[in-house]
Amino acid sequence: DAGVIQSPRHEVTEMGQEVTLRCKPISGHDYLFWYRQTMMRGLELLIYFNNNVPIDDSGMPEDRFSAKMPNASFSTLKIQPSEPRDSAVYFCASRSRGTLGHTQYFGPGTRLTVL
Amino acid sequence: DQQVKQNSPSLSVQEGRISILNCDYTNSMFDYFLWYKKYPAEGPTFLISISSIKDKNEDGRFTVFLNKSAKHLSLHIVPSQPGDSAVYFCAGDMRFGAGTRLTVKP
Numbered sequence: 001d002a003g004v005i006q007s008p009r010h011e012v013t014e015m016g017q018e019v020t021l022r023c024k025p026i027s028g029h030d031y032l033f034w035y036r037q038t039m040m041r042g043l044e045l046l047i048y049f050n051n052n053v054p055i056d057d058s059g060m061p062e063d064r065f066s067a068k069m070p071n072a073s074f075s076t077l078k079i080q081p082s083e084p085r086d087s088a089v090y091f092c093a094s095r096s097r098g099t100l101g102h103t104q105y106f107g108p109g110t111r112l113t114v115l
Numbered sequence: 116d117q118q119v120k121q122n123s124p125s126l127s128v129q130e131g132r133i134s135i136l137n138c139d140y141t142n143s144m145f146d147y148f149l150w151y152k153k154y155p156a157e158g159p160t161f162l163i164s165i166s167s168i169k170d171k172n173e174d175g176r177f178t179v180f181l182n183k184s185a186k187h188l189s190l191h192i193v194p195s196q197p198g199d200s201a202v203y204f205c206a207g208d209m210r211f212g213a214g215t216r217l218t219v220k221p
Contacts, residue, residue, distance in 0.1 A: 041117075043204055043213075103164065104161070
Protein backbone atom coordinates (compact mmCIF):
# COMPACT_ATOMS: atom_id res chain seq x y z
CA ASP A 1 0.00 0.00 0.00
CA ALA A 2 1.21 3.52 -0.80
CA GLY A 3 0.23 4.89 2.59
CA VAL A 4 -1.66 8.12 3.15
CA ILE A 5 -1.16 10.49 0.23
CA GLN A 6 -1.35 14.25 0.59
CA SER A 7 -1.13 16.95 -2.03
CA PRO A 8 0.35 19.39 -2.56
CA ARG A 9 3.44 18.89 -0.41
CA HIS A 10 4.09 22.63 -0.37
CA GLU A 11 1.74 25.52 -0.98
CA VAL A 12 2.60 29.19 -1.01
CA THR A 13 -0.26 31.63 -1.44
CA GLU A 14 -1.18 35.18 -0.73
CA MET A 15 -3.50 36.36 1.99
CA GLY A 16 -7.12 36.25 0.93
CA GLN A 17 -6.70 33.40 -1.54
CA GLU A 18 -8.51 30.08 -1.30
CA VAL A 19 -6.39 27.06 -0.41
CA THR A 20 -7.41 23.43 -0.87
CA LEU A 21 -5.46 20.58 0.67
CA ARG A 22 -6.09 17.02 -0.45
CA CYS A 23 -5.80 13.62 1.17
CA LYS A 24 -6.17 10.03 0.05
CA PRO A 25 -6.37 7.67 3.04
CA ILE A 26 -5.15 4.10 3.14
CA SER A 27 -7.61 1.82 1.39
CA GLY A 28 -9.97 0.14 3.83
CA HIS A 29 -9.48 2.66 6.59
CA ASP A 30 -12.74 4.08 7.88
CA TYR A 31 -11.42 6.94 10.02
CA LEU A 32 -9.78 10.04 8.60
CA PHE A 33 -8.21 12.86 10.61
CA TRP A 34 -6.93 16.34 9.77
CA TYR A 35 -4.26 17.88 12.01
CA ARG A 36 -2.35 21.14 12.02
CA GLN A 37 1.16 21.38 13.44
CA THR A 38 2.43 24.65 14.83
CA MET A 39 5.29 25.51 17.17
CA MET A 40 2.93 26.87 19.79
CA ARG A 41 0.24 24.18 19.86
CA GLY A 42 1.96 21.11 18.51
CA LEU A 43 -0.34 18.69 16.67
CA GLU A 44 -3.86 20.05 16.81
CA LEU A 45 -6.82 17.89 15.79
CA LEU A 46 -8.98 19.91 13.43
CA ILE A 47 -11.66 17.41 12.40
CA TYR A 48 -12.20 13.70 11.97
CA PHE A 49 -14.50 11.55 9.86
CA ASN A 50 -15.88 8.07 10.35
CA ASN A 51 -17.24 6.34 7.25
CA ASN A 52 -17.12 9.69 5.41
CA VAL A 53 -19.25 11.45 8.03
CA PRO A 54 -17.76 14.32 10.07
CA ILE A 55 -17.86 13.32 13.73
CA ASP A 56 -16.04 16.10 15.56
CA ASP A 57 -15.14 19.43 13.99
CA SER A 58 -14.68 21.32 17.25
CA GLY A 59 -11.01 21.86 16.44
CA MET A 60 -11.70 23.78 13.24
CA PRO A 61 -10.46 27.25 14.17
CA GLU A 62 -12.92 29.40 12.25
CA ASP A 63 -15.62 29.38 9.64
CA ARG A 64 -12.90 30.03 7.10
CA PHE A 65 -11.97 26.36 7.46
CA SER A 66 -14.08 23.58 5.97
CA ALA A 67 -13.51 19.90 5.31
CA LYS A 68 -15.28 17.36 3.19
CA MET A 69 -15.06 13.66 2.53
CA PRO A 70 -17.17 12.89 -0.55
CA ASN A 71 -16.10 9.24 -0.61
CA ALA A 72 -13.91 6.76 1.23
CA SER A 73 -10.89 7.57 -0.93
CA PHE A 74 -10.71 11.32 -0.78
CA SER A 75 -10.92 14.27 1.59
CA THR A 76 -10.27 17.98 1.28
CA LEU A 77 -9.49 20.73 3.76
CA LYS A 78 -10.29 24.18 2.43
CA ILE A 79 -9.33 27.57 3.81
CA GLN A 80 -11.15 30.55 2.37
CA PRO A 81 -9.95 33.24 2.70
CA SER A 82 -6.48 32.32 3.90
CA GLU A 83 -4.55 34.43 6.41
CA PRO A 84 -0.84 34.52 7.38
CA ARG A 85 -1.63 32.90 10.75
CA ASP A 86 -2.84 29.81 8.89
CA SER A 87 0.75 29.08 7.91
CA ALA A 88 1.57 25.63 9.32
CA VAL A 89 2.06 22.01 8.34
CA TYR A 90 -1.22 20.20 7.81
CA PHE A 91 -1.33 16.43 8.24
CA CYS A 92 -3.91 13.92 7.21
CA ALA A 93 -4.07 10.54 8.98
CA SER A 94 -6.23 7.46 8.72
CA ARG A 95 -6.89 4.30 10.65
CA SER A 96 -9.08 1.26 10.61
CA ARG A 97 -11.74 0.61 13.22
CA GLY A 98 -10.10 -2.74 13.80
CA THR A 99 -6.69 -1.28 14.50
CA LEU A 100 -5.53 -2.29 17.95
CA GLY A 101 -4.56 0.65 20.10
CA HIS A 102 -6.04 3.39 17.90
CA THR A 103 -2.85 3.65 15.85
CA GLN A 104 -3.06 6.25 13.11
CA TYR A 105 -1.10 6.37 9.86
CA PHE A 106 0.01 9.81 8.80
CA GLY A 107 0.67 11.33 5.43
CA PRO A 108 3.82 13.37 4.75
CA GLY A 109 2.01 16.66 5.36
CA THR A 110 1.39 19.84 3.40
CA ARG A 111 3.47 22.85 4.35
CA LEU A 112 1.30 25.92 3.85
CA THR A 113 2.74 29.40 3.73
CA VAL A 114 0.36 32.35 3.50
CA LEU A 115 2.11 35.61 2.64
CA ASP B 116 -7.88 23.05 25.86
CA GLN B 117 -4.81 20.88 25.84
CA GLN B 118 -5.79 17.44 27.02
CA VAL B 119 -2.26 16.11 26.52
CA LYS B 120 0.79 18.07 27.59
CA GLN B 121 4.46 17.60 26.97
CA ASN B 122 6.16 20.22 29.08
CA SER B 123 9.72 19.64 27.88
CA PRO B 124 10.23 20.99 24.37
CA SER B 125 13.66 19.40 24.10
CA LEU B 126 15.91 16.77 25.62
CA SER B 127 19.56 15.97 24.94
CA VAL B 128 21.23 12.72 26.01
CA GLN B 129 24.46 10.88 25.34
CA GLU B 130 24.51 7.82 23.14
CA GLY B 131 24.09 4.66 25.20
CA ARG B 132 22.33 6.40 28.06
CA ILE B 133 18.64 6.36 28.91
CA SER B 134 16.20 8.87 27.41
CA ILE B 135 13.06 9.60 29.41
CA LEU B 136 10.29 11.57 27.76
CA ASN B 137 7.34 12.68 29.85
CA CYS B 138 3.69 13.37 29.17
CA ASP B 139 0.73 14.48 31.27
CA TYR B 140 -2.96 14.27 30.43
CA THR B 141 -6.21 15.59 31.83
CA ASN B 142 -8.82 13.34 30.19
CA SER B 143 -9.41 10.14 32.17
CA MET B 144 -11.50 8.67 29.36
CA PHE B 145 -8.64 7.92 26.96
CA ASP B 146 -8.61 4.24 25.98
CA TYR B 147 -5.04 4.19 24.69
CA PHE B 148 -1.94 6.27 24.99
CA LEU B 149 0.48 6.31 22.09
CA TRP B 150 3.92 7.59 21.26
CA TYR B 151 4.80 8.69 17.76
CA LYS B 152 8.16 9.60 16.32
CA LYS B 153 8.61 12.30 13.71
CA TYR B 154 11.56 13.05 11.47
CA PRO B 155 11.83 16.36 9.57
CA ALA B 156 9.68 16.63 6.43
CA GLU B 157 7.84 13.40 7.28
CA GLY B 158 4.60 12.55 9.01
CA PRO B 159 4.60 11.08 12.52
CA THR B 160 5.00 7.31 12.69
CA PHE B 161 3.69 5.06 15.41
CA LEU B 162 6.24 3.86 17.95
CA ILE B 163 4.54 2.20 20.91
CA SER B 164 1.22 2.29 22.75
CA ILE B 165 -0.30 1.28 26.05
CA SER B 166 -3.85 0.47 27.01
CA SER B 167 -5.35 2.54 29.79
CA ILE B 168 -5.79 -0.65 31.81
CA LYS B 169 -2.08 -1.46 31.77
CA ASP B 170 0.79 0.22 33.55
CA LYS B 171 3.70 -0.89 31.39
CA ASN B 172 4.38 -1.94 27.83
CA GLU B 173 7.75 -2.88 26.44
CA ASP B 174 8.99 -3.25 22.88
CA GLY B 175 12.70 -3.75 22.47
CA ARG B 176 14.54 -0.64 23.59
CA PHE B 177 11.28 1.24 24.17
CA THR B 178 9.15 1.04 27.31
CA VAL B 179 6.11 3.11 28.16
CA PHE B 180 4.94 3.51 31.74
CA LEU B 181 1.47 4.71 32.70
CA ASN B 182 0.63 6.17 36.10
CA LYS B 183 -3.12 6.68 36.08
CA SER B 184 -3.36 8.20 39.54
CA ALA B 185 -0.92 10.92 38.49
CA LYS B 186 -2.29 11.10 34.93
CA HIS B 187 1.26 10.76 33.70
CA LEU B 188 3.07 8.58 31.24
CA SER B 189 6.66 8.30 30.20
CA LEU B 190 8.66 6.77 27.37
CA HIS B 191 12.01 5.21 28.20
CA ILE B 192 14.55 4.51 25.49
CA VAL B 193 17.46 2.32 26.53
CA PRO B 194 20.09 2.47 25.20
CA SER B 195 19.63 5.68 23.23
CA GLN B 196 21.09 5.77 19.73
CA PRO B 197 21.82 8.73 17.41
CA GLY B 198 19.11 7.44 15.05
CA ASP B 199 16.57 8.04 17.82
CA SER B 200 17.02 11.79 17.37
CA ALA B 201 13.58 13.05 16.36
CA VAL B 202 10.49 14.77 17.72
CA TYR B 203 8.39 12.49 19.92
CA PHE B 204 4.66 13.08 20.27
CA CYS B 205 2.57 11.69 23.09
CA ALA B 206 -1.12 11.07 22.32
CA GLY B 207 -4.23 10.06 24.18
CA ASP B 208 -6.37 8.37 21.50
CA MET B 209 -6.49 11.15 18.87
CA ARG B 210 -5.31 14.06 21.03
CA PHE B 211 -1.64 14.97 20.76
CA GLY B 212 0.84 16.91 22.83
CA ALA B 213 3.18 19.56 21.51
CA GLY B 214 6.11 17.18 21.12
CA THR B 215 9.59 16.83 22.60
CA ARG B 216 12.67 17.08 20.43
CA LEU B 217 15.16 14.40 21.43
CA THR B 218 18.80 14.74 20.45
CA VAL B 219 21.11 11.80 21.05
CA LYS B 220 24.76 12.82 20.89
CA PRO B 221 27.39 10.32 19.70
